[in-house]
Amino acid sequence: MFLQAFKQDIMELPKALADKVDLLTELIMESRSEGTVKCYYSAFMRWKKWAQSYGISESEVLPAKAFNVALYLVSLVQNSRSPGPVISAFYGIKWAHSLISAPSPTECVLVKNVLEGAKRRLHNVTVKKEPITPDLLQKMYDALHSHDNLCNKRTICACLISYAGFLRVSELLNLRISDFEFFPTHMSIFIEKSKTDVYREGNWLVISRTGTKLCPVSNIEDFFCYVKFSEYDSFVFRDFTKTRNGYILRKENKHISYTRMRELFIEAFSPFVVDIHKYGLHSLRAGGATAAANCGVPDRLFKRHGRWKSETAKDGYVKDDLCNRLFVSKNLGI
Template sequence: MGKHKASTSRGGRGKGARGSRGRPRSTSLRSQTRATRATTESQASQQPTGPGVIEPSLGDGPEIAQQATTSHSLQPPTSHQSSDGEVPPTRTRGRGQPNTNTRMPMADLEGETYRLLSKSIAEGTKVCYQGAVNSFQNFRIQYNLDTSWPASTEQVMAFIAQLSLNGLAASTVTQRIAALSYLHNMYEWQDPTKHFLIKKMQEGCRRGPKRKDSRLPITLALLSKLLPTLNNVCSSFYEACLFQAAFLLAFYGFLRVGEFTARGRLGDTKKIIQLQDIQVGNGPLRTMLVKIRYSKTDQYGSSTTLSIKENGILGGCPVVAMIRFLDLRRKNSGPLFCHINGLPLTRYQFGAVVKKALRSTGADIDQYGTHSFRIGAATTAALNGVPPDKIKEMGRWQSETYRSYVRI
C-alpha cells in the first residue's frame, strides 16, 4: 500500500387494544378494506397536500417522486390564497444579496419552506426512502390492503413480518420503517411506526442471526490481475485509461463508489469528485491530492483531502494512471471521471466493467461488488501491518465498523 493521509478541511394510531388475557389483539389482514382499485375520484380526495419530499405513492401502484428543477425536490404550489382573497405573485430573487423587505409574498415563504425541507436529507437518502415507500405500497397491493394514508399499525407490523421472512437484514428493516416514519411526519399524519409493538418487532429483528457480508476483497494481488484486462474489456483506449485510473483511485483512496460515480447519466454530479479536485505535484515521487466533497460520513460537505504518493509499481500506480487519464480527458470542468462524450461515469457502468474484468480473470463475479475495492484496501493495509487506528483514518470511518472490512 502507498502512503495515504487524510486531512479534514473545515469549510398505529395509538396503543393496540388488548384482549381479556392481556395479549395484543391482532386485526386480521383479510378483514381490512380491499380498496386497492378505488375510483379516480376517491383517490383524488385522498391526495395529501403537505410539504412532503417523499411521495406517498397512492392509487394503482408506486410512483417515483417527480423531479423538479433540483433533483428529488418538491415543486411549491402554483398558487396560494392570501388573507385578502388575492393570489400573491410568485417571484424569484437572488440569494447573494440580503432582502431588506420585511414583508415578502407568502408564495416566496412557502417556496423557501419546501426548499429547506427538500434539503434536510441527503439525495441518496431520498432515493432509498422513496424505494422503501414504494416497497410498502407494493406489499399493500399484493395483499389487497387499503392503500390510503396514513398507514395502519397492523399493516406496518405485517410489512415487517414479510421483510423478516424474506431474509432482509435488520438494518434494511430499520431503514424501510424509518422511511415510513419520515413520510408520516412530513405530512403531519399520525406515525404508526412509533407503536410499542412495532418497536418490539424491530428489536426482534436486531436480536436475530446476523447476516454476514459475503463480498470478497479486491486485494492488491487481484487488482494487479484486473488492470491488464481492461484493454480488452473496454471499448477504447480512452475507456481503458479511465477505468484503470478509477480502479486504482478507488483502491488506494479507500473510496466509496458514491464518492466518484454518478447515480445516473442525468443525475446530480455536484457532490462527487470533480476535475478541479485533483492536484498532482512534481518531483521524483509525485504526490496526488484528492478532495472528497461529500461522503456517507460527511453529509454537510466539510470535505476531506487525501494524499496519495507515487508507489513505483509498473502498471499499478494511481498517480501515473491518473496523469495518463488527465492527458486524454477534456479540460472542461465537471466530474473527474467522464466518458469521451462528456457524460459522467455512473455506478452501474463502473459495476458492470468491474464484473467483466473479474470474469476475465476467472473469478466468481457473484462474490465481488463495487465495495470490494474499499474492503480490499482495508484488508491489504492490515496484511501490511498498518495499525488499526491508521486504517480507520485512511478509510474515514467514524466508528468501529472498519473492523468488518478487514478480511484476514
C-alpha cells in the same frame, strides 16, 4: 403530505408569510440526503397504497394507527425473502410522521417487536465480497497495459485509485478534473460528496507516489495527458467512442454508469480469479483497507483515509491475514 397535514395552518397565514411555505417544504425535504428521502417516500407511499386497498381511511394513513402498521409489516414478512422491505417500511413511516411532528406508530412496542421478529425470521447470512490483492492488480495491469489504449487506461486508473484511496464507487465516478492536484510526492483528490459527509463539506484525500508501475499518481497523470480534457469540470471517468484510430472522448460531460463500471471490473479481473462472483466493485475499497490494516497503519489514519465514522463500519472492510489472527492465541501465556 407535509402541505396536507398543515393545510389549515397555511390557509390562516398572513399573505406576507405565505410565500415562505415553499421554502419551508424544501428545507424539510433537504434535512436528509436525496437518496434517503426517495427511499423513505417510496416506502411510505407503498404503505399508503396497501392501507387504501384494505379500506383504511385517509385519516388513518397519516398519522397511522400502530396496530394497522403492525399488520402491514406482517404482510410484508409474508411476501419477502429478506428483512429489507420491512425495515424500509418501518423507517419510511417513521420519517413521514416526523415531517408533520406527529407521534409515530413506530415508537409502539408492538410495532418494534414485529420489526425485530421480521429481522430474525428473514435474516440471511451476509456474504462479503473478497478483497482485491496487489497480486491481482499487478495481473490486471499487465494484461490491460499490453493492449495500450484509452479504454484500458481508464480501467487501470479507476481500479488503482479506488484501491489506493479506499473509494466507494459513487465517489470514484463523481470525480472531476478540478478535484485533482499534483505534487512531487503525492496527489490530492477532493471528495466533494461522500456517504458519511452529511453536510457536504468535502474531504481531501492524499495518495502517495510509489515509484512503481502500479503508482496511482503516475497512471492518472498519464491518463490525463492522453485524453486531453478540454473542460476543467469534466468528469474523469467518461465514455469513449471507438474509431478506426482508437478511442475518442464523447462530447457529453457525463460519467460512466455504475453498471458500465461493474462490467469493466469484471472484464479486468475475470481471467485471474476462480469465481468472479466473489468479487465486486467494493472489493477494491476492501482490498486497500485490508492491505493497510494488515501492515499496521494506525487506526486514526486508516479511518480518516477511508472516510469512516464508526469502528464497526471500518472493521467490516478488513479481512485479517492468518498471521495476525494467530497472533492472538500465540500471546495468551500458555
